[in-house]
Amino acid sequence: MLQDAVSPAIVWPNEPVLPRNCTFEPDDWAILAKHWYPVAMARELGSAPVGTKLLDQPLVIYRAGGETVVAADICPHRGVPLSLGTQTDEGVVCAYHGLRFGAGGRCTHVPASPTRDIPDRMRTQTFPSVERYGLIWTCLLPEADSPAPGDIVAMPHWDDAGFQQIVCPWIDIFGFAGRQMEGFLDVAHFAFVHTDTFGDANNAEVPLYKAVRTDYGFEAEYWSTVGNYPIGVEGRGVPDFNWLRHFRCHLPFTATLTIHFPGTDRLVIMNAASPVSAKVTRLFAPMARNFDTDLPLQDVYDFNLRVFHEDKAIVEAQMPECLPLDPMMEAHIPADMSSLAYRRGLRDMGLSRFFTA
Ligand code: FES
Ligand SMILES: [Fe+2]
Structure with a gap:
């Protein structure tokens, strides 16, 4: 019998074992490894x-x-x-x-x-x-x-009639998932980072908003006049329209953003930052929308890639590479309500204050 020749040593143990060359603090790894990605x-x-x-x-x-x-x-x-x-x-x-x-x-x-x-x-x-x-x-x-x-994050509208399901190709970011997530939740950078895609350099002020705690993390309803139509697409703007961006942050590394376009048009973006390691993040971004559903998907992929590349350049340059959960370690501005709620949520999960390796 082949069975006789098999050493028990080749059977993988069921107990959790840290991966070789783990880039996370062991306690952080054990907390993060309980979540789905x-x-x-x-x-x-x-x-x-x-x-x-x-x-x-x-x-x-x-x-x-x-x-x-x-x-x-x-x-x-x-x-x-x-x-x-x-x-x-x-x-x-x-x-x-x-x-x-x-x-x-x-x-x-x-x-x-x-x-x-x-x-x-x-x-x-x-x-x-x-x-x-x-x-x-x-x-x-x-x-x-x-x-x-609840283990796998709920995505608004994904299964709703009239919504198109779009799975954008993932991109790799050579930075920490927490930094990338915080950038997705950040509403003060549109006028500086996204001026080639949808932002407006002359519209930098962030109206006050709240981050409200939930059982999965927090949500924030952000109202502003910053549009979401791609720059250069004529005839789509609605002057002075007040845009609602509804963020739902699911700890630790997934968020959804529902953008309320004029009328009943909606675009939902899931930002699922999969932590390859503490230094590399594979960003998955499924989307759902109920308008322009007949346009080529490649255009959506390309536009999304341009936006995420704008963010990637920032995340890969941030220092320290980890996310400091101690509020005293970086300075904050009033527009950082989501960022502060995010860091508080990660702290409450029991993750290290200087997160992570
Ligand atoms: S079959 Fe021998 S190493 Fe995989
Ligand atoms: Fe961004």
Whole structure:
């Protein structure tokens, strides 16, 4: 029996183990690892296994029959990343000796011993996986194998009739997810960072607004005359229109923004900042809108990319790279209500004051 030749040492432990070369403080990692994050777009899967990282944990994502498997990206045989392998209908095939791993991470084929039994414990470590908003979500330290209501952030209007669902390609930001999130929630930078896309250099004043605590984080309704139509698109402006931007911040790293355009037009943007490590963030951005639904998606992708690149340049330059949760460590202005609420929320989660490595 092959089973006799298998050392227990190759079986992955179920207890949480910090990833090698973890860039987070161990206590912060254990708190963050209990949350769900997107790790790939569903449309990336199919022809090849997808390799990625979450909180420094290397992951491989593959299909096995109808199942999407999120697993540790290491073959339990001799430690080769499974993401170097190939995708078949039955699962992922390791590049080194061709062991195949299928549903539940179980090894289903050993080419060198094709007729021997394969012990059930010959499997990769897997994590739960859920597909939502066109994204694959996972959690490294889940309470249960499937998400409880609220584990995966709710996106307004995604399933509403008349709304188009758009999954923008992700972008990598070489900065910390907390800094990126804070930038998404920031309403004082439009007149300086986004003047080539939608901002107005002559409209920098931030009217007072409130950040209201919720069970998931906080929300803020921000009213201003800063429009959201792309610059250069003629005939769409409504003079003196008062725009509502409704932010919902879900701790730690996801937010939604519902922008109330003139009339009943709505655009919802989800900012899901997936922490690859403490120094790299993969930003996923599903959107929903009930206008311009017949226009080419590529135009939305391109415009969104330009906006996020404007933000990326700032986030990658910020010092320190981490997010200081001690209110005394950076200066604040009245427009920072959301930023202060965000930092307070992260502090209340028990994260380090100087967050993170
Ligand atoms: S290392 Fe993967 S099959 Fe041997
Ligand atoms: Fe921005």
